[in-house]
Amino acid sequence: MASQQEVKLYGSWRSGFSRRVVIALKLRGMPYGFVEEDTQNKSADLLKYNPVHQKIPVLVHNGKPIAESQIILEYIDETWPGYPLLPQEPYDRAMARFWAKFIDDKCLKSVVKASWGPVDEQEKAFEEVQENLSFLEEEIQGKKFFGGERVGFVDIVGNVIGYYLGAIEEALGQEMLTKEKHPCLYEWAHEYTSCNIIKENHPPRDRSVDYFRPQIQASRASN
Template sequence: MAEVKLIGAWFSPFSRRVEMALKLKGVEYEFIDEDLSNKSPLLLKYNPIHKKVPVLLHNGKPIAESSVIIEYIDETWEGPSILPKDPYERAMARFWVKFIDEKCLVAMWKACFSPGEEGEKAKEEAAQLLKFLEEEIKGKKFFGGENIGLVDIAANFIGYGFGILQELMGVELLTKEKYPNLYEWIDGYINHSFVKDFLPPKDKITEVFKAFAQPGYSGYKPKF
């Protein structure tokens, strides 16, 4: 059997993306929980460019960046398809993942943690960006159609972690009233029998977010 290891962090939504992909394919793996405030020689060795998780080791060969890893997993192992088979639909799935990573998550994170005018501007930007996802999910059970796919996995922070974060920070951005289609997706996503296994306890995630929110906090903080 091929040796598969995943260098990640238990609270990282990007690490969880990869874990979900491995589980969907039925791949056995070893999870190496990284202390991102004191990065290990192992992480620095296998991801010297970005120095961040996740990193997949397959027979000793490293693959970095969650979206790249997921495509590798989808192409390497048998099992349910994570990306669509149709070339156009595959291209669109990649587009939405890029949109989520480079636009939505950045604005949503800033909306919660940036002070004053910068925070208000980020809230407005995030609200506009979420409207695109609201329209994209309209009439669908999941972004992948009837089954969870690449975009659903990529949006896991929107589906779970962000609700905890905005409650903690007193931000009302993603609500049922403003985004009924997206909210319906969230409800179906977090209550899916497969997804439930990957949702960290709310109290543990809350403690992590509380640390990020402390004035003068200088430890690790995700850089969306």
């Protein structure tokens, strides 16, 4: 019974990984408590619950911790009935996991390198971003969301591209995802950020731009 569950999310308003879990819990209609963590000064609880990575997000369900955003999303999908995050068919589920892993392993890494990485590696990283976005462009073609007609697992993981990339681009003063090069992905990002659930549960764009800007400036200054 939902009323007997104690669900606590250790995260931060800044963290895109935490936002994924918030979106999944909201879509699922699962009540939860939110503990705002300072990643520069981690709480004893966070270190106890995620001693291996010492990172947010951590979902604590009836005292049992689960770490890593994609794993938490799967846990939510398997634990509480309601809005499905992963597709039903095994092949479709495998493909959703494949693209979600691709977003974290390749897309996100290249975006970070192109934005904050060593200056002499940024040009190459920028090309990698373009190549990675092209793979997603092919995958989203003909669909409204990666999950089909509604937001699903890959879309939620894709918040890095759908929501955060725009704020990073603004802070950086350089576009990466453009209508000209990646029209379908660009349209997807627009659809995604227009969804109420996404709008209501991500920080206002200006706040994210203000968060990214000093990091970008600091990395430029140290290069």
